[in-house]
Amino acid sequence: MLRGKLKPYIFMVLAALVIRLAVMGFLYPEQLDPERDHWRFGYETGRIARSIVTGQGFSSPLFAYTGPTAWMTPVYPYMVAGVFKVFGIYTTTSAFVLLSLNALISALNCLPIVFFARRCFGDRTGRWAGWTWALFPYAIYFPVERIWETWLATLLLSVLFLMALRLEETSPFREWIGFGLLWGVAALTSPSMLAVLPFMGGWICYRLYRRGQRWFVPGTVAALVFFAVISPWFIRNYRAFHQFVPFRDNMGLVLRLGTKGAATNTHWAVYELGPWHNDAEWQEFLRLGELGYMAKKKQQAVEAVAADPGWYVWTSLRRAVFLWTGYWSFDRDYLAEEPLDPLNIVFCTSFTVLAMFGLWRAFQKDAGVAMLYALVLFFFPVIYYITSPEVYYRRPIDPMMVVLAVYAVSRWRDSAQDARA
Helix, strand or coil, X not given: CHHHHHHHHHHHHHHHHHHHHHHHHHHHXXXXXXXXXXXXXXXXXXXXXXHHHCCCCCECCCCCCCCECCCCCCHHHHHHHHHXXXXXXXXXXXXXXXXXXXXXXXXXXXXXXXXXHHHHHCHHHHHHHHHHHHHCHHHHHHHHCCCCCHHHHHHHHHHHHHHHHHHCCCCCHHHHHHHHHHXXXXXXXXHHHHHCHHHHHHHHHHHHHHCCCCCHHHHHHHHHHHHHHHHHHHHHHHHHHCCCCCCCCCHHHHHHHCCCCHHHHXXXXXXXXXXXXXXXXXXXXXXXXXXXXXXXXHHHHHHHHHHCHHHHHHHHHHHHHHHHHCCCCCCHHHHHHCCCHHHHXXXXXXXXXXXXXXXXXXXXXXXXXXXXXXXXXXXXXXXXHHCCCCCCCCHHHHHHHHHHHHHHHHHHHHHHHHHHC
16 A cells, blocks of 8 residues: 555656656766866865865865865765765766766655645645656756755755654654754755754744644754764864864855955856966965965955945845846846846746745645745845855755745636636
């Protein structure tokens, strides 16, 4: 009986995987470009993974040996290093394996999406949401276009969202322990997800408190497990740098990239102004070292904001609009760099509007559950408004938006049927 219940979801996952692998067949050569010593093969993640495999430890995220690094958190670089160890550094086989893993991770995300959509909005919305994710363009293209941790982070956040919905109904200690453990893994995969941790945890505890159920002790246990998971990385960073470095040390750089005046206005990505493509910045990185360089970038960013706070607020609003609509500019030179933007703007904006309508409908159905969606959608992208965005940065909250969009369509369908009856 259990196999019969799981069979349609297994087929859903397999269909999603086949689609992603088919698209991967067209995109994988991008990883094999030998320019700049295979820089496009995982970028900083690939460099760190190579350092691990060659015996230099967790180090050197750019173009030369620069010593220990905290540019990235450890989970995904060690995954890439494991593949390099077995299949070779920067090889075609490693590219296939890593992109296939990304495709599988994205396909598996159908399952938590089905389960939390069904829990919130019923079986029909759950099935439709799972199939929508299987066919969702962003979930197909991005995982097989770039070797990066975003796709694993997306799956982890979906599972954590499902766990939050379970924990607010019941609170067995083993599930609280698992919640804290998985949040620790998520934080060491993509620290940006921490933006929603206090709100998700607070939502669970408040819901339990309102019903008179225990929340303080299990919540404390989850927090202790979380800190137990992340503490070894903090200790490693202190030993490597002789100062406290929580998670990643590159905040100064990403903040600086979002405060470089006119250069920031021309394109949402100004990465040519960082040490990746700018020799002067690279030489400064070599001269100051990683922490010294990041500290200087942070200082420059703070000074730039202080010098023109109005411009910074306006540009932060532009970044917010970009993340939710895909729109940055219709300037001819910009569109020459991003020729697919007009089509993406239509799709991204429509998707956002549909999801927001679904959120409104969700508040009408159950304001308490809808609040969890709202908290995640509101707080997750805030860090990118004030620093610098990328087209794939918002992807971890796409599963929740897919569910809300499907729920909106479902309610429209029900309303149309009622009107005809």
